[in-house]
Amino acid sequence: MSSEWPLWEVFIRGQHGLNHRHVGSLHAPDAEMAIKNARDVYTRRNEGVSIWVVPSNQITASVPSEKGPMFEPSKSKIYRHPTFYDIPDEVGHM
Amino acid sequence: MYAQMVQSTGTLKTREEMDERERAFQDRIDAGEKIEPQDWMPEGYRKTLVRQIGQHAHSEIVGQLPEGNWITRAPTLERKAILLAKVQDEAGHGLYLYCAAETLGVSRDEMTEKLHDGEMKYSSIFNYPTLTWADIGAVGWLVDGAAIMNQVALQRTSYGPYSRAMVRICKEESFHQRQGYSIMMKMAAGTPEQKRMAQDALDRLWYPSLMMFGPSDAESVHSAQSMAWKIKVSTNDELRQKFVDQTVPQAEYLGLTIPDDKLAWNEEKGGYNFSEPDWQEFHDVLAGNGPCNADRMAARRTAWEDGAWYRDGLVAHANKRAAQRMAAE
Ligand SMILES: [Fe+2]
Numbered sequence: 001m002s003s004e005w006p007l008w009e010v011f012i013r014g015q016h017g018l019n020h021r022h023v024g025s026l027h028a029p030d031a032e033m034a035i036k037n038a039r040d041v042y043t044r045r046n047e048g049v050s051i052w053v054v055p056s057n058q059i060t061a062s063v064p065s066e067k068g069p070m071f072e073p074s075k076s077k078i079y080r081h082p083t084f085y086d087i088p089d090e091v092g093h094m
Numbered sequence: 095m096y097a098q099m100v101q102s103t104g105t106l107k108t109r110e111e112m113d114e115r116e117r118a119f120q121d122r123i124d125a126g127e128k129i130e131p132q133d134w135m136p137e138g139y140r141k142t143l144v145r146q147i148g149q150h151a152h153s154e155i156v157g158q159l160p161e162g163n164w165i166t167r168a169p170t171l172e173r174k175a176i177l178l179a180k181v182q183d184e185a186g187h188g189l190y191l192y193c194a195a196e197t198l199g200v201s202r203d204e205m206t207e208k209l210h211d212g213e214m215k216y217s218s219i220f221n222y223p224t225l226t227w228a229d230i231g232a233v234g235w236l237v238d239g240a241a242i243m244n245q246v247a248l249q250r251t252s253y254g255p256y257s258r259a260m261v262r263i264c265k266e267e268s269f270h271q272r273q274g275y276s277i278m279m280k281m282a283a284g285t286p287e288q289k290r291m292a293q294d295a296l297d298r299l300w301y302p303s304l305m306m307f308g309p310s311d312a313e314s315v316h317s318a319q320s321m322a323w324k325i326k327v328s329t330n331d332e333l334r335q336k337f338v339d340q341t342v343p344q345a346e347y348l349g350l351t352i353p354d355d356k357l358a359w360n361e362e363k364g365g366y367n368f369s370e371p372d373w374q375e376f377h378d379v380l381a382g383n384g385p386c387n388a389d390r391m392a393a394r395r396t397a398w399e400d401g402a403w404y405r406d407g408l409v410a411h412a413n414k415r416a417a418q419r420m421a422a423e
């Protein structure tokens with residue numbers, strides 16, 4: 001038989017209050033084993049308080065060659081940043 | 095190193111010989127940008143990386159064998175727990191690296207099979223035996239020490255997933271070297287017999303450790319393209335020199351003698367002069383004729399074949415559960 005175990009992406013919450021962060025991937029036959037393996041592979045030194053696993057083939061990614069049209073529109077919108085506005089010193093911290 | 099004599103495909107092209115995409119790619123690398131899995135890359139870059147990362151991964155896995163040999167015979171429960179943790183880390187290192195290689199479109203099982211067929215290699219160092227407990231000390235001190243030298247440099251490698259795996263690995267490695275040196279300190283300060291064992295371990299593992307960095311730059315035919323692509327970031331000789339300079343004072347502290355008559359401080363270059371290892375031996379070991387090549391490969395193949403029923407069983411179980419869930423929905 002010998003079918004290869006599917007690939008899972010692993011996300012770990014490092015500390016309470018932080019987002020889960022992608023740390024890598026691993027092979028496992030199912031989600032339950034993926035969590036167990038992720039514990040052993042990615043949290044041997046208390047790196048986490050919570051683990052998510054997602055089948056790698058369920059991830060949809062943006063297309064690198066469309067980086068321009070995808071992300072450039074936000075570049076010109078400098079008025080979205082607080083530094084765009086001059087507030088006189090007299091007004092104090094804002 | 096853990097990846098020695100990795101063959102680089104693609105000859106070094108001048109800017110004029112590159113096409114537009116290749117030039118843009120080289121510009122990104124020169125600017126220090128990381129290349130990510132979905133980005134366009136020259137086929138030679140991809141192939142060289144698969145070879146190098148794969149060989150690196152295999153070395154982590156095969157490297158568990160000489161140390162695993164001593165887990166049941168560690169002198170104290172504490173040393174046993176430490177060695178177990180160290181060997182478990184190496185399994186983790188192998189897995190981080192296989193995953194990095196898999197982002198390049200090759201599967202872990204494929205790489206495993208290529209290792210078993212002898213088509214892919216692992217580091218020459220793991221074909222030497224660990225005969226006494228002192229060897230476990232010397233392996234941590236010298237072999238992990240040499241590996242760290244290389245891996246610290248590789249954190250700056252151009253391929254994102256490889257670089258990130260290196261960052262993770264480097265965080266874990268310093269414990270490996272320190273636990274090895276701590277064994278050496280105990281042995282070197284122990285009974286005369288223990289000190290003799292420590293010296294003997296150093297005598298046997300010194301030159302094989304120097305070989306880990308691969309042949310001299312002058313002989314290293316694959317370096318130029320790999321350096322241009324920042325798949326490799328330091329030359330073999332640079333790293334070897336750094337390793338010797340770092341290790342000599344550590345041996346002096348232990349009161350042990352490095353087995354090299356020519357070893358001498360060279361004020362001019364600000365480093366030690368030292369003897370080259372026997373490169374014929376290195377090539378023989380890589381060709382499969384080292385003291386333990388046959389044992390190591392047999393152990394890996396047996397583990398793979400004897401574990402097949404387990405891997406398959408878990409897949410069967412997962413499929414059954416998935417079918418049940420479907421039926422229940
Ligand atoms: Fe390692």
Ligand SMILES: [Fe+2]
Pocket residue numbers: 184238241267270
């Ligand atoms: Fe290590």
